[in-house]
Amino acid sequence: MEKKTITIYINDKPYRVEPEQTVMQAADKLGFHIPRLCYHPKLSIEGACRVCIVQVEGLKNYAASCSYPVSDGMKIHTNTQEIRRARRDIVELILDNHPLDCHTCDRDGNCELQRLAYSMGIKKRHFEGEKKSYDKDLSSPSVVRDPDKCILCGRCVRICSEIQKVNALRQAYRGFKTVVMPAYNMPFSESVCTTCGQCINVCPTASFIEKNYTQELFEKLSDKSLIKVAQVAPSVRAAIGEAFGIPPGTAKEKETAAALKRLGFDYVFDTQFSADLTIMEEASEFLDRLQGKGRLPMITSCSSAWMKCMEQFYPDLIENISTCKSPMSMMGAVLKTHFPEKIKAAPEKIFSVAVMCCTAKKYEAQRPELKINGLNGVDLVVTTREAAWMIKSAGIDFLNIKGEEFDHPLGLSSGAGAIFGTTGGVMEAAIRTAYELYTGETLLDIEVNELRGLKGIKEGKIVMDGKEIRVAVAHGLGNACDLLDIARKEPGKYHFIEVMGCPGGCVGGGGQPYADANSIPLDEECLKLRAKALYDLDRNRTIRRSHENPDVQRLYKEFLGRPLSELSHKILHTHYKKKEPKGIIPRGLVRAR
Amino acid sequence: MKKNKSKENFIITLCDGPSCIHNKSKELKRDIEIQLEKKGLSDNGRIILSGCLGMCSKGPILIVNPGYTIYGHVTEKDIPEIVESHLVKGKPVSRLIIDEDHLYNRFFRVFGDVGFFGKQMRITLRNCGIIDPESIDDYISLRGYEAIAKILSDMKPEEVIEEVKRSGLRGRGGAGFPTGMKWEFTANQKSDEKYVICNADEGDPGAFMDRSAIEGDPHTVIEGMIIGGYAVGSAKGIVYIRAEYPLAITRLEKAIKDARDSGFLGENILGSDFSFDIEIRLGAGAFVCGEETALIHSIEGSRGMPRPRPPYPSVNGLFGKPTLINNVETWANVPVIILDSADWFRKVGTEKSKGTKVFALAGKVKNTGLVEVPMGTTLREIIFDIGGGIEKGKKFKAVQTGGPSGGCLPEKYLDTPIDYESLAKAGSIMGSGGMIVIDEDSCMVNIAKFFLEFTQNESCGKCTPCREGTKRMLEILTRITEGKGEQGDIEKLERLGNLIKKASLCGLGQSAPNPVLSTLTNFREEYEEHIKHKKCRAGECRLLLDYVINDKCVGCGACKRICPAGAVSGNPKTPHVIDKSKCIKCGQCYEICKFGAVDKK
Amino acid sequence: MMKPLDIIRKKRAEAINRIVGKGYLSTKRVYVGMATCEIAAGSKEVMEVFKEAVNKGLTDVYLSQKGCAGRCNLEPTVEVIEEGKIPVKYGKVNEEKAREIIERHLKGGEVIEEWVIK
Structure with missing residues (x-):
């Protein structure tokens, strides 16, 4: 049976794509790589970074391509001057609240934020101001947490709660002070964290790093x-x-x-x-x-x-x-x-x-x-x-x-x-x-x-x-x-x-x-x-x-x-015993989404 | 000069509503005055022109109080008879009496003669102020819960939705989405469980429409939700109310209990096979939880952060089930639409915005309070007729509508009719109904800063433009109000503002720059004055003021003693002088001078 | 089986009976505003004055509370309503004025024009 397809326009050219997918998924299959940060195919769609925005004709606001579904006849623009500038501004806003210490950072040379900033072509900084300031968490023997570098993409939160189902991390506070941390900002070693290190794997910056020996x-x-x-x-x-x-x-x-x-x-x-x-x-x-x-x-x-x-x-x-x-x-x-x-x-x-x-x-x-x-x-x-x-x-x-x-x-x-x-x-x-x-x-x-x-x-x-x-x-x-x-x-x-x-x-x-x-x-x-x-x-x-x-x-x-x-x-051989770190929720109480 | 009146024993009300098709109220008023003069009754009562009383097809309407006798289709020929028979002899003229038992009219039986309520039409707040909110008997006696009985007896769920759709009711929480359509989307989803939610998390600073509605008449919200549950096929309702409203919560709890005891909630309502119950959930001080997806996450036990839509709550809402979520005001309008019919409701308001809207009129007006007017009423009418104009004889400068998500409209927009489209075109939004009147003594830059500070603090922090962008805008605005504004700041504000508006994930971010952008459009000169000339014309930005001693100074030296910077100099009993270069603008000298000798410029 | 519309009519008749039994139609109905804004302006104390008067034997009065009518800068408000007469709305009522209202209006039948909201 032939699969139903619809027509969408990307940058004024028509393409036939399958329905029931997002703009980003359709674009990826056609060879367009819309810049992105918080999106990960294995994790739920967050729509937080707003880097993947595109212009869709008929919408007065920009659409986040990672979450916006395609529809027949949709006209999408991925590379106009306006949207390029908007993306550039958004990445600059992220940089403005991020330490400027690339050369001494563990991810220098292999950092997703660095690559993104480079591709945006940010030369002059327009909006610099206060930067958030938190202490590093060195308590865990395995994972070091540096909240100053957190860009709130939410990948660590999602992998810890959706794939690992440990729920050790979540965003806390509001406004400018928002940051990812274990509950009550307790030291990582006292929390339910199992030290599996998947947060390190998915973190686009050096906000999570292994303890270096x-x-x-x-x-x-x-x-x-x-x-x-x-x-x-x-x-x-x-x-x-x-x-x-x-x-x-x-x-x-x-x-x-x-x-x-x-x-x-x-x-x-x-x-x-x-x-x-x-x-x-x-x-x-x-x-x-x-x-x-x-x-x-x-x-x-x-x-x-x-x-x-x-x-x-x-x-x-x-x-x-x-x-x-x-x-x-x-x-x-x-x-x-x-x-x-x-x-x-x-x-x-x-x-x-x-x-x-x-x-x-x-x-x-x-x-x-x-x-x-x-x-x-x-x-x-x-x-x-x-x-x-x-x-x-x-x-x-x-x-x-x-x-x-x-x-x-x-x-x-x-x-x-x-x-x-x-x-x-x-x-x-x-x-x-x-x-x-x-x-x-x-x-x-x-x-x-x-x-x-x-x-x-x-x-x-x-x-x-x-x-x-x-x-x-x-x-x-x-x-x-x-x-x-x-x-x-x-x-x-x-x-x-x-x-x-x-x-x-x-x-x-x-x-x-x-x-x-x-x-x-x-x-x-x-x-x-x-x-x-x-x-x-x-x-x-x-x-x-x-x-x-x-x-x-x-x-x-x-x-x-x-x-x-x-x-x-x-x-x-060895033995194990029950542990009760702060933050244990009885499993039956956590209702899956 | 106040006349020593003899006791007032009658009040005649003439309907002067904008939708009145036979609007001859002014001529009739003249005729009545002539008649009263003839009979020597001019001093015994008042004639009032009221706002729309909703009996438009039977106009002109004349009401005689006491007794609230309603006369319809009144012509000038009928006036002598009414005055003679009813006022002099005490016998009403039965052939002209119309029997209109409209729900919203009862308010005017008590308050119809108060000038403040002249242009108002109380549909949402129809019972507030005339019943005991803790008495279900009061509510039932005024045809309460009859709407539920009507739909359970005579209407199928699809018919209820059709009626709400036809009425043209739009969401009163701010977005203005057609309510009937939302109900239809939710009803069309196939699911074993559906939810109905009332959004009572009124987070706008200074807004109290929802609080007053729940404190004054909680049963109407309950009734609306039951109707909604029946229409979409839900058995579970939740009211999400902010914890900062303890009295509203207690009244609502009592109302729910009473409704349950009387058989309006629970299993087999009024003997039918429809069951519905309501639970209360408390908010905890987060403005963002007024956004529908954040509210749903909050009820689920997660952090109150919005998520991208689609999917919309009507498809995938609370716990993944189809959810119908509406604002308190929207729910309060539903029983009226069912009982008085959508056709009647359509007659109130404008072409695209039907019904009334409640506004919390606050600020520098003489009469502050809750105002409910039909859509289409102009801003001028609300501020000057109902509000009584600017207090203390000052000049009007701007009106801020929609709370921290709205814009500031200057004088040239005063004749804008209130409806969703017109306000948006003028550069503001309807929002949930905040209306703050600003006079010449307020600085527009400071007001923009105040609102932006609020939204920045309340931002959930999920998306970059809102979390970071509003902070940077706030930094620029703060600098401007402190006299450190630079060339290019206005352009940066506009660039950031437009970015945040178009790129944010949810309504909070998308509307956060509105106060700034609208003041930049309408009051650009004030910004330029702050930046280029370091001057604040309203005298509010403390660090931009010059403190100058005028010739009222008697040389008492109080300012010199209190000045922490040693900027005041002068000998006793001779006029003192402030050295501008040393002055830190703390304002202490201004506060302490008993002679009014210190000027703030 | 009774239709819901019949049930509600029956309930309404019962509710009206209960209210009328308490003197709703036959007495002076006094409503004291008890919304958060009114309470903040001092209406709880005003309500106490009226309650005390009723306890001390003031008859012919149906004392109740009401929500916010919307006339916010004239709070606390008190309404005195009698069938067949123009409803009287007093504004900016404090304990002293409440006592006067009890004496002059409720007992003496006089409407105190200066305090009436117009």
């Missing part, structure tokens, strides 16, 4: 008395190339290892190794629970933002969480116990650094429950962005460097460990091992396709020796909460649930490189390409199952004994 790290790297150890997350290698101009989709595994070694790390290990370790522990734990030794459904616990979310909003389901630590923290635990033994060094001399795609890991690293014998498992966490900056700052030519292998004994990983970075990957890895541990046979259909892809909630079934195991996967805290609401109502529906706090999984984490000038934050294509890079790594590995990793087997033989042994429990 690069200076401290450079100092530690020049301290000869320490043994500097790094671990690299799977998603970091999938995306770090983008920070150097390489299009998304290429995994720069060996180059990252080489660059980190040149920065001054004594050992560069792979979090994918400890991902395999996590699977050993977690699959065994799951099988135990299947036999009645614990609550079902079991919920994965690698995502630290998700853990804080559960402690705050689903404390009644804390018993369902797997007691396994995340791969990063398991690596940290091994680094402060077995590893110093092996190299005959004092544990206090080990300085353990994690290069992560995630801002919540900064929060996780300082959780008191994760200490080993009084020492932090991970001493410092840097994001992909920070690592990329350090590599550039130290003068390392990432594009042309010769790749190197990760170090022994904690650097070898299976393909299952690699796919940890994408949504559905943890579950797939767990199934590969759990199946064999339970049935004694190898799972031949090694790629569990129904768990791959960007659908918010995915379901899968696997039959182990006649027993049907139902699993579910969610990515993004909002989808996770929806999934848990279902699990709460129907406890028998699922056996095993995987949750990743960020949309797309860890590849979309709060610490990943910013989108460049030709893309948008959280672009689905980009997330898919990063995921594909990891799936390709998996395919190209000879060892694709966690339990077949010989170094993991050796770790058990030499140190841990077997999965869920007493020693494993002591250093590789």
